[in-house]
Amino acid sequence: xxxxxxxxxxxxxxxxxxxxxxxxxxxxxxxxxxxxxxxxxxxxxxxxxxxxxxxxxxxxxxxxxxxxxxxxxxxxxxxxxxxxxxxxxxxxxxxxxxxxxxxxxxxxxxxxxxxxxxxxxxxxxxxxxxxxxxxxxxxxxxxxxxxx
Amino acid sequence: xxxxxxxxxxxxxxxxxxxxxxxxxxxxxxxxxxxxxxxxxxxxxxxxxxxxxxxxxxxxxxxxxxxxxxxxxxxxxxxxxxxxxxxxxxxxxxxxxxxxxxxxxxxxxxxxxxxxxxxxxxxxxxxxxxxxxxxxxxxxxxxxxxxxxxxxxxxxxxxxxxxxxxxxxxxxxxxxxxxxxxxxxxxxxxxxxxxxxxxxxxxxxxxxxxxxxxxxxxxxxxxxxxxxxxxxxxxxxxxxxxxxxxxxxxxxxxxxxxxxxxxxxxxxxxxxxxxxxxxxxxxxxxxxxxxxxxxxxxxxxxxxxxxxxxxxxxxxxxxxxxxxxxxxxxxxxxxxxxxxxxxxxxxxxxxxxxxxxxxxxxxxxxxxxxxxxxxxxxxxxxxxxxxxxxxxxxxxxxxxxxxxxxxxxxxxxxxxxxxxxxxxxxxxxxx
Numbered sequence: 001x002x003x004x005x006x007x008x009x010x011x012x013x014x015x016x017x018x019x020x021x022x023x024x025x026x027x028x029x030x031x032x033x034x035x036x037x038x039x040x041x042x043x044x045x046x047x048x049x050x051x052x053x054x055x056x057x058x059x060x061x062x063x064x065x066x067x068x069x070x071x072x073x074x075x076x077x078x079x080x081x082x083x084x085x086x087x088x089x090x091x092x093x094x095x096x097x098x099x100x101x102x103x104x105x106x107x108x109x110x111x112x113x114x115x116x117x118x119x120x121x122x123x124x125x126x127x128x129x130x131x132x133x134x135x136x137x138x139x140x141x142x143x144x145x146x147x148x
Numbered sequence: 149x150x151x152x153x154x155x156x157x158x159x160x161x162x163x164x165x166x167x168x169x170x171x172x173x174x175x176x177x178x179x180x181x182x183x184x185x186x187x188x189x190x191x192x193x194x195x196x197x198x199x200x201x202x203x204x205x206x207x208x209x210x211x212x213x214x215x216x217x218x219x220x221x222x223x224x225x226x227x228x229x230x231x232x233x234x235x236x237x238x239x240x241x242x243x244x245x246x247x248x249x250x251x252x253x254x255x256x257x258x259x260x261x262x263x264x265x266x267x268x269x270x271x272x273x274x275x276x277x278x279x280x281x282x283x284x285x286x287x288x289x290x291x292x293x294x295x296x297x298x299x300x301x302x303x304x305x306x307x308x309x310x311x312x313x314x315x316x317x318x319x320x321x322x323x324x325x326x327x328x329x330x331x332x333x334x335x336x337x338x339x340x341x342x343x344x345x346x347x348x349x350x351x352x353x354x355x356x357x358x359x360x361x362x363x364x365x366x367x368x369x370x371x372x373x374x375x376x377x378x379x380x381x382x383x384x385x386x387x388x389x390x391x392x393x394x395x396x397x398x399x400x401x402x403x404x405x406x407x408x409x410x411x412x413x414x415x416x417x418x419x420x421x422x423x424x425x426x427x428x429x430x431x432x433x434x435x436x437x438x439x440x441x442x443x444x445x446x447x448x449x450x451x452x453x454x455x456x457x458x459x460x461x462x463x464x465x466x467x468x469x470x471x472x473x474x475x476x477x478x479x480x481x482x483x484x485x486x487x488x489x490x491x492x493x494x495x496x497x498x499x500x501x502x503x504x505x506x507x508x509x510x511x512x513x514x515x516x517x518x519x520x521x522x523x524x525x526x527x528x529x530x531x532x533x534x535x536x537x538x539x540x541x542x543x544x545x546x547x548x549x550x551x552x553x554x555x556x557x558x559x560x561x562x563x564x565x566x567x568x569x570x571x572x573x574x575x576x577x578x579x
Binding site: 074075078079080081105106107108127128129130131132139140141144146148 | 165166167168169170323417419422423426427514519
């Protein structure tokens, strides 16, 4: 009898604790999984994340900020695989020393580059896969976007 | 209008916008474990005398065979091959640039990748469709097509190996593989080479010299449908078809190009290689050429070392399933997704707002295949190819090796196959 009561109380306590946890915690916990990305852009994500994805409200409304510079035919930072969770917003800023065009494969997004001026492209990463981000004129791979 | 904005580099790796995610580590480990276990179970426990030597099979119903062999059927297939080739050339010459043009999609996906499942199902299909063979027949018709020279057996499959290397170089290394100009130049040179070959050696040239006929033919050895010695089309055990692969000089080379180039395709996408190409000491195309050649040579060298006892030629067919496994693992999702894009672009091939097949406004449906399904198929294809290779090699080894060395003699090749499989899975797993 006492044991049953204890279990019931325990279950209720757990349930009570878990309920608010899932309401606010689900996005929190999924953001924590990509914490490395979230940590660098907390203010930005809080401000523009929900606003930019207002049309498609997702639990993971955080923004992954990626900055790339192309100078003298060299890409910095050197091309790597940037991991993003499906549903996150990618904000890609590219600065190049020559006029060019950036192409995000698969998502088929392009970004015109004028010499010396940072250009920014923002899109929601929905489709899972590996996508190369390249420049058209100089044919340089900037990074590989891995959405999973 | 297509979704593509044109410009070079869209098809920097041959084709397609989306690439598969790496397979999970658990798939790599399970796949590698399976490969090892199956290999040694095959060696020690399974059959001890060759089983795949006869090529008989169950004949298909006679009316079906009459239909398949009918002159009208054959002519229709030749006409279809020729029409698609002409349409592709026309689109390449007069259509929009790069990936907005249907030509690269048709060549790299529908043709090159599509030949794999078609050949796996129906056998050497390219022989029936090959527009170059058709053109040769038309030219040779008045003269009767008497060959000027006899094809030396020492030449064998070597021209096909060279052609296959040249095509994979075009797809994986050439600076602008998706540009119509690149494609037109490559295929103009290739067509001339094939037609000159056929003019010298007769129509039989295509059987051994045409890279795509040989490619389709070797994959087609695994088809459940084949032609028996008595001429009947028959359903057969794919392993028996495989074991009957005609040996010849250069066969090992062709298979090594198939395997090495597919492995290079996976490797060349890693950021390690991208960085080496973009920031390395050598020009990009040279780095790529050396990389591709190194992969092919590595496969050739390790294979020769592993088969010195039985002779490389006699076991060459056993590499075909492994190569096919690699091909499926690397390209099947490209066929599913890129094939849709090809169908979309063909509705508006000249980018002038046409909608010939009503598909111009569609978009690629990526939901056809889930991430997990893709990973299972990719790893599964490599492991299945390995098992097929081990079975084929084992069966041949016990047939040709002396009894006392039949088991130990195949150890090096089994070990090598395990190596290829673990290597192949690692490429699917690697960044």
